[in-house]
Amino acid sequence: MRIAQIAPLFEPVPPPLYGGTERIVSNLTEELVARGHEVTLFASGESRTTARLVPGRERSLRLDPAPLKSEIAAHLSMLDEVRQRADDFDILHFHLSHFQHFPFFEHIREKTVTTPHGRLDYVDLVGAYRRWPDFPMISISLRQRKPLPKANWVGNVYHGLPLDHYHVPPEPDRSGQPYLAFLGRLSRDKRPDRAVEIARRSGMQLRIAAKIGDGDRTYFHENIEPLIDGKQVVYLGEVGEEAKAKFLHEAAGLLFPIDWPEPFGLVVIEAMAFGTPVIAWNEGAMPEIVDEGVTGFVVESIDEAVERVGRLGGLDRARIRRTLEQRFSVPRMVDDYEAIYAAQVARLDGGLRAPLRAISGGPA
Amino acid sequence: MRIAQIAPLFEPVPPPLYGGTERIVSNLTEELVARGHEVTLFASGESRTTARLVPGRERSLRLDPAPLKSEIAAHLSMLDEVRQRADDFDILHFHLSHFQHFPFFEHIREKTVTTPHGRLDYVDLVGAYRRWPDFPMISISLRQRKPLPKANWVGNVYHGLPLDHYHVPPEPDRSGQPYLAFLGRLSRDKRPDRAVEIARRSGMQLRIAAKIGDGDRTYFHENIEPLIDGKQVVYLGEVGEEAKAKFLHEAAGLLFPIDWPEPFGLVVIEAMAFGTPVIAWNEGAMPEIVDEGVTGFVVESIDEAVERVGRLGGLDRARIRRTLEQRFSVPRMVDDYEAIYAAQVARLDGGLRAPLRAISGGPA
Numbered sequence: 001m002r003i004a005q006i007a008p009l010f011e012p013v014p015p016p017l018y019g020g021t022e023r024i025v026s027n028l029t030e031e032l033v034a035r036g037h038e039v040t041l042f043a044s045g046e047s048r049t050t051a052r053l054v055p056g057r058e059r060s061l062r063l064d065p066a067p068l069k070s071e072i073a074a075h076l077s078m079l080d081e082v083r084q085r086a087d088d089f090d091i092l093h094f095h096l097s098h099f100q101h102f103p104f105f106e107h108i109r110e111k112t113v114t115t116p117h118g119r120l121d122y123v124d125l126v127g128a129y130r131r132w133p134d135f136p137m138i139s140i141s142l143r144q145r146k147p148l149p150k151a152n153w154v155g156n157v158y159h160g161l162p163l164d165h166y167h168v169p170p171e172p173d174r175s176g177q178p179y180l181a182f183l184g185r186l187s188r189d190k191r192p193d194r195a196v197e198i199a200r201r202s203g204m205q206l207r208i209a210a211k212i213g214d215g216d217r218t219y220f221h222e223n224i225e226p227l228i229d230g231k232q233v234v235y236l237g238e239v240g241e242e243a244k245a246k247f248l249h250e251a252a253g254l255l256f257p258i259d260w261p262e263p264f265g266l267v268v269i270e271a272m273a274f275g276t277p278v279i280a281w282n283e284g285a286m287p288e289i290v291d292e293g294v295t296g297f298v299v300e301s302i303d304e305a306v307e308r309v310g311r312l313g314g315l316d317r318a319r320i321r322r323t324l325e326q327r328f329s330v331p332r333m334v335d336d337y338e339a340i341y342a343a344q345v346a347r348l349d350g351g352l353r354a355p356l357r358a359i360s361g362g363p364a
Numbered sequence: 365m366r367i368a369q370i371a372p373l374f375e376p377v378p379p380p381l382y383g384g385t386e387r388i389v390s391n392l393t394e395e396l397v398a399r400g401h402e403v404t405l406f407a408s409g410e411s412r413t414t415a416r417l418v419p420g421r422e423r424s425l426r427l428d429p430a431p432l433k434s435e436i437a438a439h440l441s442m443l444d445e446v447r448q449r450a451d452d453f454d455i456l457h458f459h460l461s462h463f464q465h466f467p468f469f470e471h472i473r474e475k476t477v478t479t480p481h482g483r484l485d486y487v488d489l490v491g492a493y494r495r496w497p498d499f500p501m502i503s504i505s506l507r508q509r510k511p512l513p514k515a516n517w518v519g520n521v522y523h524g525l526p527l528d529h530y531h532v533p534p535e536p537d538r539s540g541q542p543y544l545a546f547l548g549r550l551s552r553d554k555r556p557d558r559a560v561e562i563a564r565r566s567g568m569q570l571r572i573a574a575k576i577g578d579g580d581r582t583y584f585h586e587n588i589e590p591l592i593d594g595k596q597v598v599y600l601g602e603v604g605e606e607a608k609a610k611f612l613h614e615a616a617g618l619l620f621p622i623d624w625p626e627p628f629g630l631v632v633i634e635a636m637a638f639g640t641p642v643i644a645w646n647e648g649a650m651p652e653i654v655d656e657g658v659t660g661f662v663v664e665s666i667d668e669a670v671e672r673v674g675r676l677g678g679l680d681r682a683r684i685r686r687t688l689e690q691r692f693s694v695p696r697m698v699d700d701y702e703a704i705y706a707a708q709v710a711r712l713d714g715g716l717r718a719p720l721r722a723i724s725g726g727p728a
Contacts, residue, residue, distance in 0.1 A: 057488070066487055072436060072462040073488035080467070080495045098436040103444070103467045123430055124421070124437035131444045 001341060004089045005029050006082055007043040008096055009057045009074050014048070016063075017211075017238075020266050021117040024159050024333075025095050031162075031334040040089070042082055054081060072100070079104045086111070091341045098125065102132040109135050110348060113154065113340060116140075119263055121147040138340060141285030144263035155340040158289070159264055160333030161324070166245075166273035168321060173250060179205040179234075180309070181251035181276070183244070183267050186224060187216045191281070194257035196227045197302055198279070202309040205231075206255070209247050211238040249274035253296070253312040256280040257305065265289055268296075272324040275317030279308050289328075295320045365705060368453045369393050370446055371407040372460055373421045373438050378412070380427075381602075382575065384630050385481040388523050388697075389459050395526075395698040404453070406446055418445060436464070443468045450475070455705045462489065466496040473499050474712060477518065477704060480504075483627055485511040502704060505649030508627035519704040522653070523628055524697030525688070530609075530637035532685060537614055543569040543598075544673070545615035545640070547608070547631050550588060551580045555645070558621035560591045561666055562643070566673040569595075570619070573611050575602040613638040617660070617676040620644040621669065629653055632660075636688040639681030643672050653692075659684045 005028065011019035014026035025041075026049065032039045033050045041047065045055035046063065056078030061069055075096070083104050086092065092111060094101050097118040105112050115138045120126070126147055129135075136154040139145045145153060180202075182195045192208060199206035208228075212220050228235045239247060248254065254271040255278075262284035269289065271278055278296035280286040290296045294315070297308040326332070369392065375383035378390035389405075390413065396403045397414045405411065409419035410427065420442030425433055439460070447468050450456065456475060458465050461482040469476050479502045484490070490511055493499075500518040503509045509517060544566075546559045556572060563570035572592075576584050592599045603611055612618065618635040619642075626648035633653065635642055642660035644650040654660045658679070661672040690696070 057491075068483070068486040070462050070486045070488035070492075072464050073486065073492035076463060076466065076492045077488065077495055098434050099440060100436050100464075102440065119432070122432040122434045122437065124434035124441065127421075128434075128437035128440045131441055 001091065001338075001345070002038045002089045003032060003040070003341065004082060004085070004092045005032075005039060005041045005043075005051070006078070006092065006094045006096065006101070007041065007047075007056075009044050009071075009078060010061050011044070012046040012048070012060050012063070013041060013043040020159075020264075021095055021097075023266075024117070027160060027162055027330045028334060028337060031330050032338075035334070035338075040085075042078055054085075056081065075100050090345050093337070093341075098122075099128050099132070099135075102128070102135060106132060106135075110344070112136060113138050113344060115157070116144075117263070119147075119261055120144060121261065136344060138337075140264045141288050143261065143285045143288060146261070154344065155336065157333060157336040157340070158328055159266060159269065160328050160330040161269060161273055162330045163273075163325060166270070168249070168274055176250070177205055178252045179207045179250075181247060181254045181271070182206060182208045182210065183248070183254065183270075184210055185216060186210045186212050186220050188219050188223075189258060189260040191257045191259045192224050193227070194259075194281075194302065194305075195255040196224070196233055198255055198257065198305045198309065200232060201302065202306045204252065204309060205234065207234045207236060207247065207251070209236045209239045209244065244270075245274065248276050251276050253309065254278040255305070256286070258283050258286070260284065262286070269324060269328040272320050272328065275321045277312055277315045277317075277320055279305050279312070291323060295323050365455065365702075365709070366402045366453045367396060367404070367705065368446060368449070368456045369396075369403060369405045369407075369415070370442070370456065370458045370460065370465070371405065371411075371420075373408045373435075373442060374425050375408070376410040376412070376424050376427070377405060377407040383426075384523075384628075385459055385461075387630075388481070391524060391526055391694045392698060392701060395694050396702075399698070399702070404449075406442055418449075420445065439464050454709050457701070457705075462486075463492050463496070463499075466492070466499060470496060470499075474708070476500060477502050477708060479521070480508075481627070483511075483625055484508060485625065500708060502701075504628045505652050507625065507649045507652060510625070518708065519700065521697060521700040521704070522692055523630060523633065524692050524694040525633055525637055526694045527637075527689060530634070532613070532638055540614070541569055542616045543571045543614075545611060545618045545635070546570060546572045546574065547612065547618065547635075548574055549580060550574045550576050550584050552583050552587075553622060553624040555621045555623045556588050557591070558623075558645075558666065558669075559619040560588070560597055562619055562621065562669045562673065564596060565666065565670045568616065568673060569598065571598045571600060571611065571615070573600045573603040573608065608634075609638065612640050615640050617673065618642040619669070620650070622647050622650070624648065626650070633688060633692040636684050636692065639685045641676055641679045641681075641684055643669050643676070655687055659687050 007013050007025040011022040013022045015022040029041050029051050039051035041049050041051040042054050042056050044060035045058040057074050079101050094114045097116040113136045134152045137151045138155045138157055180199050184190050186192050227233055248271050258281050264285050268278050280290050280298050282298050282300045286298050290298050299305045371377045371389040375386040377386045379386040393405050393415050403415035405413050405415040406418050406420050408424035409422040421438045443465050458478045461480040477500045498516045501515045502519045502521055544563050548554050550556050591597055612635050622645050628649050632642050644654050644662050646662050646664045650662050654662050663669045
């Protein structure tokens with residue numbers, strides 16, 4: 001199949017550090033190429049891929065040191081380039097969250113699919129989708145669909161990790177002090193304060209490996225820093241890939257006490273790759289991602305969380321890893337996307353094209 | 365003429381305080397209505413106008429307290445609405461700086477004009493315009509065109525102020541201590557530090573009436589605050605409309621020692637409305653706006669600026685006001701825009717449509 005993958009221009013594909021969307025686009029693109037598809041990746045120029053790369057911008061917006069950059073204009077140029085080449089593809093897969101591509105592709109919207117990687121409860125997104133109501137959409141969790149229940153959802157595809165990248169040493173070294181892990185941005189939404197309280201009340205050490213974004217600095221200094229004592233609560237700073245693997249692998253469990261509708265939660269499945277269970281708050285996609293009592297626990301209070309800490313040791317870490325392999329691997333993710341692409345193409349080829357509402361006033 | 369004015373959704377039209385673009389759109393819209401045109405204003409819902417208002421968003425992006433807003437999706441919705449009604453208008457006048465409307469109107473681009481109100485030297489803007497190279501553009505100064513010299517410039521229209529709003533009391537009260545005025549954001553680009561040095565070296569008091577934006581707080585605390593002594597350098601905070609008028613009116617001169625390519629500089633003509641001359645740096649539109657030796661001076665160094673302070677008293681304040689009335693009034697601005705609209709419409713009606721380059725791949 002001739003497939004276009006269209007990534008945002010914020011980070012390279014894959015991203016050097018942070019950047020969940022661009023990482024998933026990379027996982028998907030590389031596997032599609034490995035399966036023999038003819039794949040073109042539209043992304044920033046520093047991207048590394050075995051697909052054909054069409055740079056949408058020489059450098060990614062985040063890494064470009066130029067003082068004057070326009071997110072809107074950068075994506076306009078890339079989208080125009082995609083449109084000019086649209087005839088070269090059987091399917092166009094967009095990974096843009098704010099629908100900037102809709103006006104470009106309304107005349108061939110049945111040939112597109114869109115995976116929005118972010119939350120959809122922005123008031124403006126709901127209003128905008130109403131104007132392009134039949135663009136085929138793919139969610140990354142069923143919970144993500146909630147603000148747009150009537151959208152043209154053609155599939156739900158959970159993220160997948162490349163298993164060869166996340167290989168597991170047979171038995172982790174847990175001879176040191178047992179600890180709970182907190183990984184991710186130290187923002188209010190992620191509720192590191194809850195993690196600290198859970199650790200304290202269960203008498204476990206908490207180790208925090210996290211980045212402090214510019215927007216989170218004040219929150220960190222005022223709310224979290226005072227809780228770090230270097231004994232029960234330890235702050236490791238931002239960690240690289242290798243240290244992260246060890247950090248997750250040796251942990252008794254991951255705490256994910258989020259307070260926002262996280263549409264997926266990559267960190268949770270990264271922990272699973274090392275057999276590490278999670279205690280997650282009942283928010284966003286967590287009930288879909290966590291197999292209750294198998295890969296971890298979903299809770300709604302500190303009390304519940306503390307109680308579950310005592311039960312982490314009883315979970316089968318090999319089974320957690322196997323669950324990841326079954327539910328959240330790249331091959332499984334790509335199987336799902338391939339099936340959706342095939343269904344969309346078959347619908348077009350077979351003349352079964354669903355009647356699409358005309359878009360009035362526009363160049364239909 | 366049936367005219368659509370399309371404003372950005374950041375502020376209401378007119379804006380309550382800050383917001384140059386929305387203020388100019390308001391000045392233009394109200395005068396067009398007064399001249400008998402049939403005007404429709406696409407803008408945020410809190411806008412106040414005698415034109416027909418089509419809300420592009422219930423509340424403006426800046427005033428809406430909702431935590432999750434999308435600038436991109438908000439403008440997508442508004443632009444779709446404009447497109448649906450495009451047949452109702454003879455001309456569509458866009459005031460969007462980052463070209464988000466281009467893909468919507470490429471099939472009727474000869475019926476549009478675009479006034480970008482910001483600087484154009486974003487790398488992405490230059491790249492994007494190249495993809496829609498014949499959209500008719502109107503600059504707000506000739507200097508603004510510099511990054512896009514080959515664009516389809518169909519006019520240059522300097523901003524205008526409503527004269528009845530800026531009426532002048534016969535003779536200002538300058539019985540108090542004479543002072544130089546600094547007005548505007550306290551950002552690095554505006555170089556308040558230069559203003560302080562000019563004031564010190566010329567032995568004049570400097571009064572600063574300015575807002576400190578979130579992004580400028582660190583710059584202010586580290587660089588400007590230590591220079592404020594309450595005697596020679598006085599900080600008044602942000603001032604309302606009435607206080608601003610008095611502040612400008614009673615000043616010996618306005619200092620505008622900018623260090624960026626300001627495409628216009630509304631504050632300079634606001635000072636002129638009160639007969640107050642300006643000492644401006646030779647940047648951006650300043651040489652076009654300032655009539656050397658009549659309404660002020662354009663300088664390139666602190667030495668020059670200090671020398672010119674001594675010559676401010678020799679300028680004729682009544683003549684400065686008259687120059688504003690001739691060059692920067694709303695009626696003059698609207699005359700210019702009307703002439704451009706008429707020329708564009710005549711070109712269409714008379715079959716003199718310039719050959720437009722085809723946009724390949726798009727729904728032309």
